[in-house]
Amino acid sequence: MNENENKRADVRKIISAVICCILVPAVIVCGAELFKDKQYAWISLCVTILSCIPFALTFEKRTAKTGELALMASLAALSAAGRILFAPLPGFKPVTAFVIVSAMYLGPESGFAVGALSAVVSNFYFGQGPWTPFQMFAWGIIGFIAGLLSEPLKRSKVLMIIYGIIGGAAFSLIMDIWVVLWADGEFNPGLYITSMLSALPFTIIYAVSNIVFLLILSVTIGKILTRIKKKYGV
Amino acid sequence: MKAFDEIDPVAAAVYFVSVMLVGMFISAPMIQLFSLLGAAAFCLIGGRGEIKSDLGFYIPMFIMIALINPLFSHNGVTPLFFLNGNPVTLEAVIYGIVLAVMMTGILLWCRNFTKVMTSDKLLYIMGRAVPALSLTVSMALRFVPMFKRQMKKVSAAQKGMGLYSSKSYTDRIRGALRVFAAMVSWSLENAMETSCAMKARGYGLKGRTNFAIFRFTLRDCIFTVTTLLLLAAVIGGYALGYIDFYYYPRISAADINAGSAAVYVSFAVMAFLPFMIEVKEALKWKYFVSKI
Numbered sequence: 001m002n003e004n005e006n007k008r009a010d011v012r013k014i015i016s017a018v019i020c021c022i023l024v025p026a027v028i029v030c031g032a033e034l035f036k037d038k039q040y041a042w043i044s045l046c047v048t049i050l051s052c053i054p055f056a057l058t059f060e061k062r063t064a065k066t067g068e069l070a071l072m073a074s075l076a077a078l079s080a081a082g083r084i085l086f087a088p089l090p091g092f093k094p095v096t097a098f099v100i101v102s103a104m105y106l107g108p109e110s111g112f113a114v115g116a117l118s119a120v121v122s123n124f125y126f127g128q129g130p131w132t133p134f135q136m137f138a139w140g141i142i143g144f145i146a147g148l149l150s151e152p153l154k155r156s157k158v159l160m161i162i163y164g165i166i167g168g169a170a171f172s173l174i175m176d177i178w179v180v181l182w183a184d185g186e187f188n189p190g191l192y193i194t195s196m197l198s199a200l201p202f203t204i205i206y207a208v209s210n211i212v213f214l215l216i217l218s219v220t221i222g223k224i225l226t227r228i229k230k231k232y233g234v
Numbered sequence: 235m236k237a238f239d240e241i242d243p244v245a246a247a248v249y250f251v252s253v254m255l256v257g258m259f260i261s262a263p264m265i266q267l268f269s270l271l272g273a274a275a276f277c278l279i280g281g282r283g284e285i286k287s288d289l290g291f292y293i294p295m296f297i298m299i300a301l302i303n304p305l306f307s308h309n310g311v312t313p314l315f316f317l318n319g320n321p322v323t324l325e326a327v328i329y330g331i332v333l334a335v336m337m338t339g340i341l342l343w344c345r346n347f348t349k350v351m352t353s354d355k356l357l358y359i360m361g362r363a364v365p366a367l368s369l370t371v372s373m374a375l376r377f378v379p380m381f382k383r384q385m386k387k388v389s390a391a392q393k394g395m396g397l398y399s400s401k402s403y404t405d406r407i408r409g410a411l412r413v414f415a416a417m418v419s420w421s422l423e424n425a426m427e428t429s430c431a432m433k434a435r436g437y438g439l440k441g442r443t444n445f446a447i448f449r450f451t452l453r454d455c456i457f458t459v460t461t462l463l464l465l466a467a468v469i470g471g472y473a474l475g476y477i478d479f480y481y482y483p484r485i486s487a488a489d490i491n492a493g494s495a496a497v498y499v500s501f502a503v504m505a506f507l508p509f510m511i512e513v514k515e516a517l518k519w520k521y522f523v524s525k526i
Contacts, residue, residue: 042258060366066429066437073370074425077377078418081385084378113370121374124353129344182337183302191306216411224419232426 016054024050041130041181048133055112055140067234072110075102076117083122091205095122096167097213099143104154104218105225108147115139131178138174142167154222157215164214168207172199237515238276238508242454243355249457250347252465253504257339260472262479264498266335272505273342279512292341296334303330309482329481346508358446373428381421388420389413457507464504471497 027046079098086092095118103111119135120128146153146163153160176199180192196203228234238246257269278285303326305317310325353375360368392413436442471477476493480486 045258056364056367059370060364066432067426069366069370070373070425070429070432071422073373074377074421076370077374077381078421080374081378081381084382117371117374120371121378124375125378127345128348129341183299188306191302220411220415221418224415224422227419228422228426232430234426 015057019050019053040187041178044178044181045130045133048137052116052133052136052140055109055116058109059113065234067232068110071106071228071234072113072117075114076121079114079118080122080125083118084125087126091202092209093206094209094213094217095139096142096171096206097164097210097217098221099139100146100153100160100164100167100210100214101217101221102225103143103146104150104160105222105229106147107150108144111143111145111147112140113143115141115143130182131175134175134178138171142170157218160214160218161211164210165207168210169203172196172203172206237511238350241457241511242448242450243351243358244450245454245458245461246350246355247359249461249507250343250351252461254340254343254347256465256468256501256504257336257343260468260477261332261336261481262477263332263335265468265477265501266332266339268498268502268505270335270339270342272502272507272509273339273346275506275509276346276512277342279509279516292338295341296338299334299337300327300330303327303333311483325481325483325485328485332481355448358448373425377421377425381417384420385413385417388416457511461504461507464500464507467500468497468504471500 024047027043027050075098079095079102082094082098086094099111099115099118102114106114116136116139119132119139123129123132123135146167149159149163153163173196176192176195177187179195181187183191241249253269253272256265277288304322307326307329308320308323310321310323310329312324313321314324314327315322353372357368357372360371389409392409397409397412471493474493476491477497478486
């Protein structure tokens, strides 16, 4: 059983290495060479999906730990429910704040998982499309980095707020890249700046809502998560 | 009336991936036109979609994408007129229209995909490759409506106790927060208990099998083979350069020969495959009914 586990871990490492070192550059080069019409939107879609695979694989090694799976599922469901609840207010979404707080208390890998799952689950309500992988990646990476910075973020509220603002802005900027690639087929800096400016009010609302939700959630959810971890030994 | 819903999830996924792959990467105008028409026909015949609100969304989007390209891209050799000193070229206008056809087509395919591939089918496919992940997604999907119900219960209980029932804004926010906090701890506890139950029933042990309601029948097999053969024909034709088409710097003349015609016909059949299945089943239904 143990040997089997080790073997599976090795396979995962090899797959991740192949994806990062060979497949992603190959997709970019082939995409740019083969398709002369500059189909950057679809190429970046492929790259985004590929870059989520290593995370999916690290997730798989937890098959035995049902507690973590259930915890992850309910956090993703809560943030998706929050997104649905606040859907009437454009830009005012608790998802990023929720992902950051979860990552602060559960670590980078769980942070990525909660972020990516929130995107998938809530898009079953908002509609799946080519944007789903981008949202998965954007929220996932925000959670991953928050997990890496968990100690300083827990210690200082100011840092947490700054990270919330950066996270909210980063999400908008990543999604704007997608909008531009999608509408134009290639990356056009002029169009990017235009779409960034036109989305500015939403970006600001988004950053502000992040601060609000972070300040409210970090204490409450932090307490609950710490308690749950102690009670059930996750 | 929705015959396509009966097709095995794996076969349907193969079909959607193939048709979207061609629709995303081959920008020859005929291919894009068939992709859009096929997706639209599928949408209409399956009754999958609210036509009025859909038109209100897709038509403005189509126009917007078609306009953006010529305004921001000044490639091409045939200027139509000048805007703020920048040429608006014929090539950019036509490429913009093709781009709009492509994007609308892909969105419609995504829409069909979402309607046909319901979450249970997606989880069935994912369950083989990434069991832990798909289990988590299916748990989360089940939690969302459960949380919504519980949230209503908690807030009704709070109101029943006479808490936070005044009209003042701060009071309402404090009430909402309290409900939310109660929700979070309730849902996490609930999830942990689920996991304990799973462990007690032997989740993750060796030799456990999963129940699946889907069966891969001969019809699914024929459908998949047909899809893959058509895909091979289209990709082969594309690789051999039968349907090469350039928009910049000058629009290439579209010459129709035997090779390119074969590729176009293959893709047209592919794009209209679900439509044809639905029509066939509808006719069959009608025929049987009239005999009674």
